[in-house]
Amino acid sequence: MNQTVLSVSGITKTFPGVRALDDVSFDIRAGEVHALVGENGAGKSTLMKVLAGLYKPDSGEIVHRGEAVRLTSPLEARNRGILLIHQELSLSPELSAAENIYLGAWPTNRLGVLDKRKLRADAQAALDALGCDFGATARVGTLSIARQQMVEIARAQAFNANLVIFDEPTASLTEGEKVQLFQTIERLRAAGVGIVYISHKMDEIFEITDRITVLRDGAVQGTVETRDTGIAEITRMMIGRDLDSYFHRARADFGAETLRVEGLTKAGLFRDVSFSVREGEVLGLYGLVGAGRSEVVETIFGIRKPDAGRLFWRGEETAFPKPRKAIEIGMALVPESRKEQGLILGMGGRQNITLPHLRLFSRLRVMQERQERAVFDRYRERLSIKTTGPEQPVSLLSGGNQQKFVLAKWLCAEPKLVILDEPTRGIDVGSKSAIHELIAGLAEQGLAVIVISSEMPEVLGVSHRVLTMSEGRVAGEFSGDSMTEQNLIEAVSRQAPAAVESEVA
Amino acid sequence: MTINWRGLLQRHGLILAFGLFLAGVALGNDAFLTPGNILDVLRQVSITGLIALGVTFVVVTGRLDLSVGSMLTLLTVIVVDQHNTLGPGLAILCTLLAGLAIGAWNGLLVGYLGFNALIVTLAMLSLLNGVTLWYSGGSNVNVVGADQSWFGVFGRGSVAGIPVPVILFLGSAGAASFLLRRTVFGRSVYAVGGNQVTSVFSGIDARLTVFCAYLLSGLATALAAVVMGSRVMGAQNTIGQGYELTVLAGIILGGTSLMGGSGSIWRTVIGIAMLGFIQNGLLLMGFPYYVQWLVTWAIIIAAVWIDLAAKRGKVFA
Structure with missing residues (x-):
């Protein structure tokens, strides 16, 4: 044999x-x-x-x-x-x-x-x-x-x-x-x-x-x-070295509330979703694929329109924004699929990074390429991205380096809230660890962070608080000692029959 | 270090072949590469070229505009006919507005309602043919009192020995290149053509971007119609027939991909100029007119083949 x-x-x-x-x-x-x-x-x-x-x-x-x-x-x-x-x-x-x-x-x-x-x-x-x-x-x-x-x-x-x-x-x-x-x-x-x-x-x-x-x-x-x-x-x-620890969690030092949603509903996708996240806090969103997590954050970011619900941004009730408005007030959404939603593969790193902030990098609507190259250099160094230069099409890079460009794209304009949808999917252990470290660093700088992940150890490892979702509803909220694998699994699997019952009633 | 022949061929292969062609014709014909003949060729391509500048924006967003030929016909009929009623100034204004309106309609259907660009603009081609016949009543129109009007300057005038249409074409090319290459709008055009979903996730208004690209296509065609009307001092109901294909051929020849997301104005200018010189060279060499079409066909196929071969090269490098 x-x-x-x-x-x-x-x-x-x-x-x-x-x-x-x-x-x-x-x-x-x-x-x-x-x-x-x-x-x-x-x-x-x-x-x-x-x-x-x-x-x-x-x-x-x-x-x-x-x-x-x-x-x-x-x-x-x-x-x-x-x-x-x-x-x-x-x-x-x-x-x-x-x-x-x-x-x-x-x-x-x-x-x-x-x-x-x-x-x-x-x-x-x-x-x-x-x-x-x-x-x-x-x-x-x-x-x-x-x-x-x-x-x-x-x-x-x-x-x-x-x-x-x-x-x-x-x-x-x-x-x-x-x-x-x-x-x-x-x-x-x-x-x-x-x-x-x-x-x-x-x-x-x-x-x-x-x-x-x-x-x-x-x-x-x-x-x-x-x-x-x-x-x-x-x-x-x-x-080629030891990984000091697999996960990094930011120290818990929370400030004012950054974002709160109440009763967010979109027919067929999710119902009555309410939660909030504070400065310096990492909120985990856990659930199975298809639970409606991506759809919820896409709605907050303005990609979709909600049927009902209220949105409070830094303490004030705000109309649901369009993506450009969301970016302007300080939201960043690192989407689930880097090739389909995160990057323009034929473009170089420079143009990908500045894409959501064209106004910031232009004067009188004329692009300022020198500023663009400066921000490219800064993030290539900061995230140690392996690329030959600002114009090399990102299609030629490995998955981990592509993901770093997506992060650079969303971090370079100093957002107040960063939403990361499956930030480590399909990338290697070394890059994963670097991204976890980055998430902790963002929270310690006072940003509010929402992390969507289907990997239980990741959610538990990086979050201060975890919200579980199941079939379009919030199924539970856990923090501190209640944040265990057991509880998360139970919350996700328990909600399904309950949801069916309430539909009948 | 070996020279990357494939890459070189990909980037400059057509220009190299074009250079060989120019040299070949010039050797056999003294009149070919004279300033007079070069300006003549540029003057001949200026109408196609102006339209191609606008259509390039549409192509970079990953869409098509097949309505520009019949749009050119209608707008030329309008500018000539209105010249006789409103005078040249208002006639030109009317034409530009009409071009923008047609572009806006295409842009609305393709950009905002998400209809297929091929179908929308092909239907527009048909619609505009009908409108032209209705407007003109089926007869040709001519500029009355052409000798007294300054209208002729756009098609027939020249400044310091350079024909006005050439100045209009190259000047517009400079402006268009700046718009596409250097501005926020231009960057959005590349982004939408490169990946529309990513563009939307990045806060770019993809629908507005596509809409504006069609506006530019309409505006460019209106400018071309002014030059056309001024040169001919009249208009037939078929005057713009087939222009949509010549324009597209020039754009493809320049190396702008129909998939969207890449390309440039200077590529379009080179592509259009190449078409002009090849047709002119063939005429000077004494080939019958129809040979131009066969050669144009061969060149387009060659351009597409080189593009494809270069892309394959990436996979099996």
Whole structure:
């Protein structure tokens, strides 16, 4: 069972100005789950793309099932049984699950006409083997993200893959869906498939993997047996130093109330939401995906219009603002999706940072580029952003560095209230810790901070007070000793039936 | 350090090819690269060029304006016809206002109501054809007493040997470039074209930005109509036919992406000038008229191909 499926040795890959992979060697055995970890920009994605035939390495050797190979295209990799499951799924939403599974290899009869019956039967068999509870004829666009992921994995089953690479597979899954995914990975492992598991989430890595290979700055720092190591050692290998503490909480020193909302309601999204946040306070908003947290803060920021509710800004009742007005009075919203809502990927760092404050950086409506470059330099230094210059398009940066530009964009105009929606999603441990430190620093400077997070340890670690939301309602408020994992989980799960009852009554 | 040929080709490939073309024609024809002929070409492209300046704003927001050809027809008919009733000054004012009004209507439908730009402006093209025929009653209009009017200066006059249309075109290009490159509005145009959702989250009024881009497109077309009316001293009901495509060809040739978010005014000026010189060069070399269209087609395909090849280069670098 311990034979090697694939081994790479001495792989080097350079891009203009960067050595993305530097003499990388490692191997994957049949029937093992092998974690690939490293900070953003450490070379994980590049290595993964080399294995999937998307990139051609400058030098080095790839040996697949005892045979030296050159992978020149994803199709060739797939024909050899190597399959990459992307973080962003690559399915055609208009086609059925079966059609997606066999995309590019649809079975035909003697006349060259699509053999629908065989297609459906084969696809259903692949789905059943993975324990899926939906039919092969379902249109993919109507399936949940978790089920769509299963369709991708079913390709591995259908094409008899011997190596499957998962890239951040749990990024948009709920807890229950994650458990299912892990069961599926377990089945693949039992069938002797080699699995590469790329993730930032340490708890998952320690739950599911057999070995861990750590990358830093494009070079392998070491491969260790998962059962012989711990989070501290892996983190040290990743960042090259000890993480003093995982979370930073600002010292509790609160001033006047910055924001209060009362009875905030938007039909179909949330109902009767009331809370307040003070200067120097970090308020956590915890809840499952879809609980209405993002929608609430987007309404406060003026992206959406509420049906009812009142808003008090620094002690005075204020009309709900439009985004530009919200920015002017001192609100900042670091949105959930940095690529879709946070950044303009084709623009450089300079233009991204000043985008919400065009008036501030202009005189008589003419942009003052010198001031823009000055603020760019200041934040590049302050947040240690790795970029070649103010004009380098942010699309070329790693996720962590992109997120730092989103933060710079919202902090540079000295807001009074900072709302961060999932600020550490999909970024590495080192950057996460830096962002937690930053949040604490903001509160200690006297800013009011609201942090939305689906990660319980994060919410508990950075907040002074936590509000839980469930199905569009505030389900509980906790501070001090009552702020425990147990209480939060109970509040989130208890509210659901209660909400249904009150609808009936 | 090796030279990045692909990058070089991407940024300057077309200009290089264009330079080779100019040199080639100039070698075979002494009249081609003379100041007189260069000014002549610039004068010929000034109408297309003026329109293209306005449409560039629309394209950078990630939208299209296909109504400018029939808008040019209607506005030229208006300026010529009103010249005979209101006199040149008020006629020009009327034309500019009419251009802004048509732009505002496009901007309202696309910017504020979120209708598809292709459909809205294509429908506008049809509507304006109808309005033109209704307004003119189907007959051609001519400037009465052309000899006594100062109206001719826009299309036929010249200052210090430089034709007025060329001055108008290049002057407007300078102003447009400043507006797009240096101002808050221009930055908003790039932002909306680059990512509209992010723009809204950043407090930018995306709807107003798109609306204003269409206003500029209407205004630029009105200016072009004044030059056109003044040059021809009359207007037929088909005078602007096909201009929307020539304008778009020039913009694409300059390298402004139809996806929005990138491009510039000087790129549009170069693209439009390239079209003009190529057509002029082909005529001087004695090719029949229709060859221009075939060559224009080939050049546009080449421009799109180079753009695409450069983008692929990024992925498989």
